Structures are given as structure tokens and as C-alpha cells.
Amino acid sequence: MKSFKDVWETAANSVGSGGVSMPADVVFDKKKKKQEKRIYDGRTKEGRKFVERMLARRTAKENKQKLVQAQKNAETIKTKDC
Numbered sequence: 001m002k003s004f005k006d007v008w009e010t011a012a013n014s015v016g017s018g019g020v021s022m023p024a025d026v027v028f029d030k031k032k033k034k035q036e037k038r039i040y041d042g043r044t045k046e047g048r049k050f051v052e053r054m055l056a057r058r059t060a061k062e063n064k065q066k067l068v069q070a071q072k073n074a075e076t077i078k079t080k081d082c
Contacts, residue, residue, distance in 0.1 A: 040047040 040050040042048060042051050
């Protein structure tokens, strides 16, 4: 009976069962570099502009939400004209 180690060695070293041939003149493609995600740093000019834009958008959104809420409240409080 073969031990597990013997079976493992024969499986790892077998080339007759569809091993892959690598000729010496194989040309590999260069790996493509992944583009870095832009990380905005608040200390740079570009980063400060980005932060200013984000804060402006945030305040505009909050103001719009307040306006919509005020309009909804005004609709519920309307009185009849006599």
C-alpha cells in the first residue's frame, strides 16, 4: 500500500498526463499597470478646491431639503379664504 506522500509525489512529478510544455522562445505580454485612484489631499490646491466643491454641494442639498420641507409644511397649514 502506498503512503500519501508517495501518491502526492507521483502526482506532482507526472508529466505524461497532459503536462504543459514551455518552449524557450515564449514571449510574454507586459502586465498592464493599474491606474491609481486619485486621493484628494486637503493640503494641496487641487484638494482644497475639491473639498470646497463637496462642501458647497452639501450645503446646497441641505438648503434644498429645508426649502422642500418648508413648502410641504406651508401646504398643510393653508387656511380657507373667506
